[in-house]
Amino acid sequence: MSNNVKKTGPFDVKSVESLVALMTEHDLSEIYLRDGNQHLRLRRGAAAPSVVVPAAVPVAAPLLTAGQSVGTPASDAKPAAAAAKKNLIEIKSETVGTFYAQAKPGEPPYVKVGDRVTPNKVVGQVEVMKTYNEIQANCTGVIVEILVENSKYVEFGEVLFRVDPS
Numbered sequence: 134m135s136n137n138v139k140k141t142g143p144f145d146v147k148s149v150e151s152l153v154a155l156m157t158e159h160d161l162s163e164i165y166l167r168d169g170n171q172h173l174r175l176r177r178g179a180a181a182p183s184v185v186v187p188a189a190v191p192v193a194a195p196l197l198t199a200g201q202s203v204g205t206p207a208s209d210a211k212p213a214a215a216a217a218k219k220n221l222i223e224i225k226s227e228t229v230g231t232f233y234a235q236a237k238p239g240e241p242p243y244v245k246v247g248d249r250v251t252p253n254k255v256v257g258q259v260e261v262m263k264t265y266n267e268i269q270a271n272c273t274g275v276i277v278e279i280l281v282e283n284s285k286y287v288e289f290g291e292v293l294f295r296v297d298p299s
Contacts, residue, residue: 230261274298
């Protein structure tokens, strides 16, 4: 028997690619395989939310600039901007992979700042092992921020867009 023969099994790249395609096709969120001592678990979609309660942190007094007194706010623009950001909806990556802002090179992007989106509007796609997963807005509003560049790697849960629902 030749040593050049390559053994294929449930954990080779082709098999994993096929499993990922099946997960997408059948809308499966998890697959778990075991072959002897080898284990493979594939998951997709949103993870269960976890609640983290931070320890009590002492609050420091705000720094004052020259000419400010204790009762004078540092800037009215900053609190207004922070308040506006609180009302924005975040569109996050549902998987790790390479983010694409357009269907094919040379085509216009799915969305740009100022575009109105609806829940089923495709705003981008993330490629994982040659499988392209469309990212839908899942909200209604106007794109106000695009936080990721085309062809860049993204993490699960990374914020890709911010949408103003008003």
